[in-house]
Amino acid sequence: MSSKPSAPAPTLERLATYLQLLSELQAQGVETVSSADIEQTAGIGAAQFRKDVSFFGGFGKPGVGYDVSELLSQIASILRIDHEQTCLLIGAGNLGAALAAYPGFSAYNFHIAAVFDNDPKKIGTSFNGLIVRDISELCKVNDAIDAKIALLAVPAQNAQDVADLLVAAGIKAIMNFAPVYLKTSPKVYVRNAYFLQELAVLSFRLHQAEEERFSH
Amino acid sequence: MSSKPSAPAPTLERLATYLQLLSELQAQGVETVSSADIEQTAGIGAAQFRKDVSFFGGFGKPGVGYDVSELLSQIASILRIDHEQTCLLIGAGNLGAALAAYPGFSAYNFHIAAVFDNDPKKIGTSFNGLIVRDISELCKVNDAIDAKIALLAVPAQNAQDVADLLVAAGIKAIMNFAPVYLKTSPKVYVRNAYFLQELAVLSFRLHQAEEERFSH
Numbered sequence: 001m002s003s004k005p006s007a008p009a010p011t012l013e014r015l016a017t018y019l020q021l022l023s024e025l026q027a028q029g030v031e032t033v034s035s036a037d038i039e040q041t042a043g044i045g046a047a048q049f050r051k052d053v054s055f056f057g058g059f060g061k062p063g064v065g066y067d068v069s070e071l072l073s074q075i076a077s078i079l080r081i082d083h084e085q086t087c088l089l090i091g092a093g094n095l096g097a098a099l100a101a102y103p104g105f106s107a108y109n110f111h112i113a114a115v116f117d118n119d120p121k122k123i124g125t126s127f128n129g130l131i132v133r134d135i136s137e138l139c140k141v142n143d144a145i146d147a148k149i150a151l152l153a154v155p156a157q158n159a160q161d162v163a164d165l166l167v168a169a170g171i172k173a174i175m176n177f178a179p180v181y182l183k184t185s186p187k188v189y190v191r192n193a194y195f196l197q198e199l200a201v202l203s204f205r206l207h208q209a210e211e212e213r214f215s216h
Numbered sequence: 217m218s219s220k221p222s223a224p225a226p227t228l229e230r231l232a233t234y235l236q237l238l239s240e241l242q243a244q245g246v247e248t249v250s251s252a253d254i255e256q257t258a259g260i261g262a263a264q265f266r267k268d269v270s271f272f273g274g275f276g277k278p279g280v281g282y283d284v285s286e287l288l289s290q291i292a293s294i295l296r297i298d299h300e301q302t303c304l305l306i307g308a309g310n311l312g313a314a315l316a317a318y319p320g321f322s323a324y325n326f327h328i329a330a331v332f333d334n335d336p337k338k339i340g341t342s343f344n345g346l347i348v349r350d351i352s353e354l355c356k357v358n359d360a361i362d363a364k365i366a367l368l369a370v371p372a373q374n375a376q377d378v379a380d381l382l383v384a385a386g387i388k389a390i391m392n393f394a395p396v397y398l399k400t401s402p403k404v405y406v407r408n409a410y411f412l413q414e415l416a417v418l419s420f421r422l423h424q425a426e427e428e429r430f431s432h
Contacts, residue, residue: 009417010226016416020397042397079416080423095314102311103372104395108415148422156319173422175414179320181236181258189425191418195409196320198391200232200295201225202407203324206364206389207296209405 007055007078014052015075017042022072023107034065081108086145088171090162091153092117092125092132095177099151100128113145118158135162142169153177163190223271223294230268231291233258238288239323250281297324302361304387306378307369308333308341308348311393315367316344329361334374351378358385369393379406 007015021042025033035046042049053059053066058074060066076082089096089112099105100112115127118135125132133141150171154162159178166174167188176182179194223231237258241249251262258265269275269282274290276282292298305312305328315321316328331343334351341348349357366387370378375394382390383404392398395410 007420012417012420013413016413017397019416020395020412024397041399078420080419081416085419093314094310094317098309098311098314102395102411104410104412104415107395108412108419110415149418172425173418175411175418179236179318179323181233181240183257187425189418189421191414191421193409193411193414194320195318195391196236196324197229197232198407198409199320199324199326200235200297201228202365202389202391202405203296203301204223204228204294205405205407209388209403 011052011055012079014044014048015079017044018049018052019072019075019079022068022075026068026072031068032065033068033071035060037065079108081110084109084111085149086111086113086147087149087151088113088138088142088145088147088166089115089151089153090117090135090138090166091177092119092122092127093153095153096151097128099153099177110149112151113147114141116141135165138165139169142171146170148172149175151175151177156180227268227271228295230260230264231295233260234265234268235288235291235295238284238291242284242288247284248281249284249287251276253281295324297326300325300327301365302327302329302363303365303367304329304354304358304361304363304382305331305367305369306333306351306354306382307393308335308338308343309369311369312367313344315369315393326365328367329363330357332357351381354381355385358387362386364388365391367391367393372396 021038035049038044038049039046056074056078058071073082087110089100092115096115114133115130116133116135116138117123122132123134148171150166152159152162152174156178159176159180160182163174163182163184167184173189176190176192177194179196182190184190237254251265254260254265255262272290272294274287289298303326305316308331312331330349331346332349332351332354333339338348339350364387366382368375368378368390372394375392375396376398379390379398379400383400389405392406392408393410395412398406400406
């Protein structure tokens, strides 16, 4: 039934980058932006930007550029972040606390509706305005909340067991912060945010740059 | 002078995924792995895996597969994580604490040698076995440590200023956890780990899957 075209992950990632830049421009009071501005700021080519935007039906005005707030709402609509999405946070440790305080979630209309942990010392305590629930109550609590998204911020050795629980509780998308490769049903979308891939790319590029310096 | 070929980011990200899986297999006592095993576990095609590995000179034995520990050390060498790399952590808040405790860093031989903050209440206190230093001492401290990598875990509004300080202190690679697009010299490699791109992809895919369900 969807009339919107599908999109590969790199396109979606670039859209997120544009969204970020456009939000910063809007906060600065900038009303229009050119593809050349985007290239200069984001390092994504002007032609690539025009292609990405026109793919989703957005068009700039010749000699004027793109309307910042119009483009922002178009991209928000494409990414389906133009309405609130309820999510669960699993893990009330340091990482959980950082995530709960993370401004990006509210910017994307992600609303953390419940927090869970398995540590008796944490269960029942207050956490970012919520009471930490016992992980064993996950299914019961989510029957009422009906969240489809979970942020998984538990130690590596617990991640797979908790992921299985989340799927049983009706979760359809997991953002996994544990450095573990999760095995789930193909119907559940897992996105890994565990930095290891980032570290890999960073480490390689750093040494590549050093080798290039030495070779000149 | 480098004899190693360059590699695009998606290839490096897949190598990080293989490294993750192979580490888990090694911990389970598994000695050999086939490209079909990789496909089943990681969801990366067997042909893609063989191509990635052979590109860097790795080869499996027909009917036996790939030696897990050999492949692990090959990939670690490619990613330059086979030796310790010193890094700085900027930001002694919740996110900084989560990063300091994150097992992925030691798995990748990243060693956090110093922690900095600008909060007088935090400066001088103990943090993960280190004393929190004043951010104003960054250049002086890094003159002695000579770290090339920094983990940037400060609030969004401070991120650009701190990034400028890091570059002045000789940092060549920044892993940025603040939801801000940093402007730095092209000689400094910035890798964003701020989840916004992850959230964008997750949100889009979740709704795409729901629309597909409704349309059948």
